[in-house]
Amino acid sequence: GNSVTQMEGPVTLSEEAFLTINCTYTATGYPSLFWYVQYPGEGLQLLLKATKADDKGSNKGFEATYRKETTSFHLEKGSVQVSDSAVYFCALSGPGGSYIPTFGRGTSLIVHP
Amino acid sequence: DTGVSQNPRHKITKRGQNVTFRCDPISEHNRLYWYRQTLGQGPEFLTYFQNEAQLEKSRLLSDRFSAERPKGSFSTLEIQRTEQGDSAMYLCASSLADRVDTFGSGTRLTVV
Numbered sequence: 001g002n003s004v005t006q007m008e009g010p011v012t013l014s015e016e017a018f019l020t021i022n023c024t025y026t027a028t029g030y031p032s033l034f035w036y037v038q039y040p041g042e043g044l045q046l047l048l049k050a051t052k053a054d055d056k057g058s059n060k061g062f063e064a065t066y067r068k069e070t071t072s073f074h075l076e077k078g079s080v081q082v083s084d085s086a087v088y089f090c091a092l093s094g095p096g097g098s099y100i101p102t103f104g105r106g107t108s109l110i111v112h113p
Numbered sequence: 114d115t116g117v118s119q120n121p122r123h124k125i126t127k128r129g130q131n132v133t134f135r136c137d138p139i140s141e142h143n144r145l146y147w148y149r150q151t152l153g154q155g156p157e158f159l160t161y162f163q164n165e166a167q168l169e170k171s172r173l174l175s176d177r178f179s180a181e182r183p184k185g186s187f188s189t190l191e192i193q194r195t196e197q198g199d200s201a202m203y204l205c206a207s208s209l210a211d212r213v214d215t216f217g218s219g220t221r222l223t224v225v
Contacts, residue, residue: 004155032212043117043204043216044156089155093212100146100169101213103155 002027004090004104012110013080021075021107023064023090031092033057033066033073034101038087047075047088085111117217119205125223126195133191134220138207145188146213147180148204149173156204162188195224 007022025031035047035057048057053068064075073090087108091101118137126132138145143164148156159178161169164185174180177195182188192199200223206216 034212036216041218043218044206045216046212046214049212091155099144099208099212100158100161102158105153105155 002031002092002102004092004102006088006090006104006107009087009106009108010110011107012112014112015082016079017111019075019077019080019084019109021088021090021109023073023075023104025071025073025090025092027071027092027094029094030068031094033064034091034093035062035064035073035075036089036091036103038089038106040086044089080109080111082111082113085109117205117207117215119203119217119220121220122218123221123223125225128197128224129194131191131193132195132222133189134203134222136188136190136205136207136217138187138205139209139215140186142207142209142215143185144208144213145182146206146208147188147190148206148216150202150204150219151200159190159203192222195222197224200224 003026032051034049036044037047038044048059050057050066056065062077087106089106090104093101120135145162147159150156160180162182177193180190202219204219
């Protein structure tokens with residue numbers, strides 16, 4: 001079945017540092033890939049997505065590229081801010097018409113001033 | 114519209130009692146999803162509605178769990194004869210298109 005593996009957290013960075021959160025997946029065919037963010041006390045929000053190989057999803061300075069050859073969808077940001085502190089979830093859905101995402105365990109990001 | 118609304122935010126119940134949670138999706142969204150999230154884990158899919166029809170149920174949804182969406186708007190999730198292992202955050206999400214992009218803040222259930 002489909003599965004998602006994320007790097008364990010917490011990831012602790014200073015403000016303006018470069019961020020990478022690794023995500024790899026297992027799926028048959030070509031799933032859609034997503035990153036969600038959960039700020040403290042709030043629900044999950046879709047951050048970005050990519051639906052086919054080599055697509056790059058981007059939003060709010062975050063980027064992730066769909067790499068079919070390495071089955072990866074790593075999340076990156078060039079310069080993090082304190083307000084980026086949250087839990088980040090990698091997820092996939094499909095292929096084959098099921099739009100229901102399967103989530104990874106989440107990676108906590110803590111950004112210090 | 115204020116997004117996906119879930120009530121109550123917190124529920125503490127004694128083992129063996131029944132509990133019911135409510136989810137009000139974004140009004141024009143025809144798809145509604147229930148997930149469960151335990152500490153340190155990602156959300157796990159429970160069930161999915163398109164309008165009032167329950168189209169998919171996870172094997173996680175034992176016979177003590179039932180979900181309804183009678184008029185294709187709000188949904189309820191009931192857990193009968195609660196067990197300590199049911200303690201978790203129960204998340205609802207809704208969508209219009211083929212992606213799940215809007216979650217509620219969840220209902221945190223504690224079974225004592």
